[in-house]
Amino acid sequence: MESTDPVRPKAPRTRRTAGGLHVARAVAARSWDTGSVRLLLVEDEDAIAEPLAEGLRREGFVVERVATGKAALEVAEPDLVLLDLGLPDTDGFSVCRELRSRSSVPIIMVTAKGEEVDRVVGLEVGADDYMVKPFGIRELVARIRAVTRRTGERRAAQGAVRIGPLELDTRSRRVFVEGAEIDLTPKEFDLLALLASDPGAVVSRARILQEVWQTTWFGSAKTIDVHVAALRRKLGHPSWIETVRGVGLRLHVPT
Numbered sequence: 354m355e356s357t358d359p360v361r362p363k364a365p366r367t368r369r370t371a372g373g374l375h376v377a378r379a380v381a382a383r384s385w386d387t388g389s390v391r392l393l394l395v396e397d398e399d400a401i402a403e404p405l406a407e408g409l410r411r412e413g414f415v416v417e418r419v420a421t422g423k424a425a426l427e428v429a430e431p432d433l434v435l436l437d438l439g440l441p442d443t444d445g446f447s448v449c450r451e452l453r454s455r456s457s458v459p460i461i462m463v464t465a466k467g468e469e470v471d472r473v474v475g476l477e478v479g480a481d482d483y484m485v486k487p488f489g490i491r492e493l494v495a496r497i498r499a500v501t502r503r504t505g506e507r508r509a510a511q512g513a514v515r516i517g518p519l520e521l522d523t524r525s526r527r528v529f530v531e532g533a534e535i536d537l538t539p540k541e542f543d544l545l546a547l548l549a550s551d552p553g554a555v556v557s558r559a560r561i562l563q564e565v566w567q568t569t570w571f572g573s574a575k576t577i578d579v580h581v582a583a584l585r586r587k588l589g590h591p592s593w594i595e596t597v598r599g600v601g602l603r604l605h606v607p608t
């Protein structure tokens with residue numbers, strides 16, 4: 354069918370290894386881990402939904418598909434919603450409005466060709482983006498990525514960061530692991546917040562010293578190690594903070 358790109362089987366994905374030996378390779382291999390993104394596909398037409406879900410799964414996403422608005426509202430909060438406008442029980446706008454009233458989950462509205470007028474309404478009811486059928490998997494993945502990044506930045510700016518079992522509230526400066534609050538010193542919090550501002554990215558020691566300790570004094574490097582050790586212990590998951598030898602640190606929380 355014309356609505357999807359020819360989907361080629363991908364080479365098996367290399368799983369990340371938390372152990373120190375494979376860190377360098379893992380950093381290079383992981384620009385964006387789609388496997389940690391749970392998509393909710395709301396689409397009533399099997400002929401569209403099935404190849405789309407299949408294509409997205411091949412891209413590594415975790416996909417749950419439902420066919421009605423009612424079912425969409427019953428699913429535990431996904432990371433992103435692909436929402437068809439024309440649904441059998443209700444319309445996509447109502448579902449979008451309802452979802453938006455209770456969460457900031459990114460929503461991409463999907464409509465049939467020629468419904469250009471809906472674009473404005475879709476964005477007004479809180480959709481983050483809008484796509485017109487038919488579209489290719491690649492274009493969709495690019496949009497998903499862009500929307501995920503934008504909403505991630507928006508949430509960070511609002512002060513709440515959630516990465517799998519780790520939650521940070523930068524306004525109240527509280528941290529939770531698996532729902533349980535942990536007690537951090539101010540510098541430990543600043544360090545964790547800096548790493549959490551871009552999970553998976555390596556943050557250099559120079560930048561950490563500058564942003565957390567407002568210094569570039571090389572001798573303070575040991576200070577970082579002391580705080581990292583304490584942070585690893587308090588988080589209860591030492592592997593979450595990875596040391597990238599000669600470069601810096603990165604936060605890697607399995608989601």
Ligand code: CA
Pocket residue numbers: 396397398437438439440
């Ligand atoms: Ca439909």
